[in-house]
Amino acid sequence: MVKSLVLLVLFSYSLVAEEVIGLDNDIQSVVVKDDPVTEKIKGFLCPQTYTQNKDFINAIFDPKSAFYKNDRVDSVKVIQTLQDNGLLDLFFDKPQEIRLDFRTNGSPIFFVKIISDTLTALGYYKYVTVASTRDATEFIWSVNLTSEYATDPLILQKELKKKSCEIVDIQRTNAKEWSYLIDISNAKLNVEQLEDGKPLTLKRSLYEQWLDISKIKTLMIKSSHRNHWYPYIAYYDSSLHLLKVIKKDIVHGAIELKMPKNSVYMKISDLYTLKNIKDEMIFYPEGSR
Template structure:
């Protein structure tokens, strides 16, 4: 009995001082110390060749590790009953671009109701905590996949408890997949039930916009740079069916909606870049 206690204590000390760049350390971060101890033999079999779980620069591949843990039933995400979930994010980069991308992603994952519980912005990073009432923790595998589509990757994922998680995020090359790429002299037509339309441009001077079914609307057009910083906001309080606007310098993303009621143009827009 005494030997068993000593071994348990030694294991705890070993975990505490594990190398942060080791595969074991990342597994512990994802599972927590207790679940790691309980499932240590299975984990050793699954990760017997740790080099298979390192990326090209020699760091643990968090996505691959979390995938294996989930596939083998080790990654616990479900709660016994609905409770508050707190998820902390830290990003060294443009906070506006990341939060916009993150909120889009959470919406596609079924998390619509959440609020910022705490936030700190300094010269180096933006840290904030999201709080929501839910039955499940956010799936770290799915979240990593969606973040990658926007040009982000997770440097660290830590489960502090079943309902408290920490993500450290790095921006590699920001993208906005909801924005439709416009090419010069090419018409694009689409409908959106929300009445909000996103486009991406790399050239061109003007943008022509025509509402479908000759609907009258009140244009609101926001131009953003490559990091989703607002460059210019154009709006018109006179109802129109068609309009042409000049694209400001350095504009990359464009959001089009209606000043008063975006649903007015849910049936569609025809746009042309010139």
């Protein structure tokens, strides 16, 4: 009887011990999740930098409620605060290959043109498309480029604003891989806009000339006598879908054009080579749409 009682006590103790151990394991398995702003900060910094400056970071990001925009963490403001306080270094010891993923839910053709123009404006003339994917919700264009520093998100945002675009979110996989979610719902090309009765002179360019023709009906283009221009003119709608192309296989000193319906942008080039355009071209727009 006594032996049975002892065994019962030991068994009960064993059950209690297992419950306590199980509870301890559950407590240990609970991980306190950081708030969204802190998660974003950690994503932009290496662990050592964050750990060494944790108290300072908490101070400069107080209150964290100031780092939200439209119910999302304002990634650009977070990066600006880190840079202003010397916590985010974008430079490398030597040139490195960088991958940039650009994401949007807008028109892929228009998006690639906007990002291409933006990269060129930032001095990135040589980059390679490594991937482009599209699903029901998003289009992603990925490029590789070589640089001595990672693309500065603040300068990128400034250039995108010229095209009425906005960076919605930024993610950093590592120092050489960044991802940008960009809103292009109000986007437009950052090009000269033609208006009725206001002539425009364009100097020689190494690249095709783009113009906003959304406000005019007709256009006279006069080419300098120093040019040997074989007109190549393309019309596009607001999303850069091609509407019409004009090709002329003889040299033109002038050409008169009627703007197609729904045309918003015009690209002016040469049928053979831009070396044929050695001097200025003057545009005389007429009529209002």
